[in-house]
Amino acid sequence: MNENQQAVHEIARVAAVNEPPVGTGLAIEASGLVKSYRDVRVLGGVDLRVPDGSVFALLGPNGAGKTTIVRILSTLTRADAGLARVAGFDVVRDRHEVRRRISLTGQFAALDEVQTGAENLRMMGRLARLPRAAACQRAAGLLEQFDLTAAGRRRVGTYSGGMRRRLDLAASLVGRPSVIFLDEPSTGLDPQSRQGLWQVIEGLAASGVTIFLTTQYLEEADRLADRIAVLAAGRVVAEGTAAELKRRVAARRLDLTCPTQAALDQVSRYLGERVVYRDPLRLTAGVATDGSAAQVRALLDEIDPDRCLIAAFAVRDATLDDVFLTLTGQAKETAHA
Amino acid sequence: MPDSLIMAGRSLRLSVRSPEALLTALLLPVMLMVVFVYLFGGAVDIGTSYVSYVVPGVLLLCAVTGASTTAVTVCQDMAGGIIDRFRSLDVPGVALLAGHVIASLLRNVVSTVLVGAVAFAIGFRPHASVAGFAAAFGVLLLFVAAVSWLAAAFGLLVSAPEAANSAMFFLMFFSYASSAFVPVRTMPWWLRGFARHQPATPVTETIRGLLLRQPGGLPLGTALLWCVGLLVVSVAVSALLFRRRTA
16 A cells, blocks of 8 residues: 555545545445355346435345345445445445444344333444443434434333334434445335335435435335336346336336237237236236327237237236336346347 | 443343343342252261352352353344344444353352352351452352353354253253262262363362362362363354354
């Protein structure tokens, strides 16, 4: 390390925790992340770039590798290959620097059930190197911010799921992190608690921190994130703003039910990769549509010009499965081309 | 304040907040002492009052039951989400474990005082000087630290808290197959070799010798060597296990 680099390192070291990192304007930068557990490849080369102060959502089904990415970026797990920098620091070499600048809220509440809310926060504050008085003050401030002041005196074991999640999030903020990782923040919450949590996350985003969240819900990513990456089977298959992704994935699906198996085969053959949904028992295949009368009419005429292959149709809201099918299908096409 | 002390404060609070577990850990040795003195003691002829003989052994049982709490709490921490939060706050694994061990030491001070008080009430009369008491207490605490850290390593090794609790039975076996409750010479010949050459015997005999001011040499050196050795190995093994569990 030459003198210049050392000086930069030193500046970064003494910089206050909530100051933006020196450098690229990227809070998270990952390239070629690969991870296998035994023989199972969980990540097959993931690249990510998350600008400072933005909200980034990693959208994917169970088992896509979302949690593994979060664990690698938050220094808890080492990638087999690839590089990642968070808040300007390498997640392996400078993991201690990274840890001072991030927080992680996982799928399981990281709280002590038999401690009160306030005690949990004070403990996290002390572990984040706050002096006793400051830790108490910070705990009280966070309880108020998260609407938990009254509950703060009660043991966490008595909390509802939504309160627990809010306290967990509050606990992750004691050290004033500049990058916040939220792994499936709303999983298991009822709709009302989810709305409340979304408002909290929006408030955090407005305060200028970088938020990296994972979710299985298109709606959640759409509502919260500036940019979304879609992860399927350990690869990013699409990335962009919600609007960009929606343009690639129709929001509706046209289900076509055929009178016979032969008709279904003919329709499927004609549509090829455009089929985003299959239900062979009901002799049904689905294609993407915007749901407008004009497009539905055009699609029916195009697929079944002789009016004998399709017995019935229905327009449905696309599910996340359709999105993945469409995106992974497109990804395959690109790969073939 | 170092992380280990913050973690010790947390562990103590968790202990106090689980009164059932705490009461079991505190009362079990007292009950066992009463059982030994009044049920088995009459059948044991060791030449002196059995309660005086058995108190050091009961203190070892305290250490063992206390240590099993350590195994369970370490195991629970590793199984839950909180370990990730601690790690992302850059709390070293050794500080987390040290916190559990320090809490175990403090719990043991309480149970030792309790056992001592009940023992005194049923006829235990130590003859030690202040220095002798201090030395006996020191040896006991070193033993508690060693078995607690061993239990912490066990807690890292197993995946379920129920399994962690079985640490107590392994450790209890060592207390029973020693001179803690009956003289080794009364055991079958094949057990004597084991009983003489395992940590519980020199530790018990050192504490007993110090408390009762017995004539003759104490196996103090052997006791200290066992405890320090066990402690060093347990710290090293648990550091390795922690790294493996969190890889």
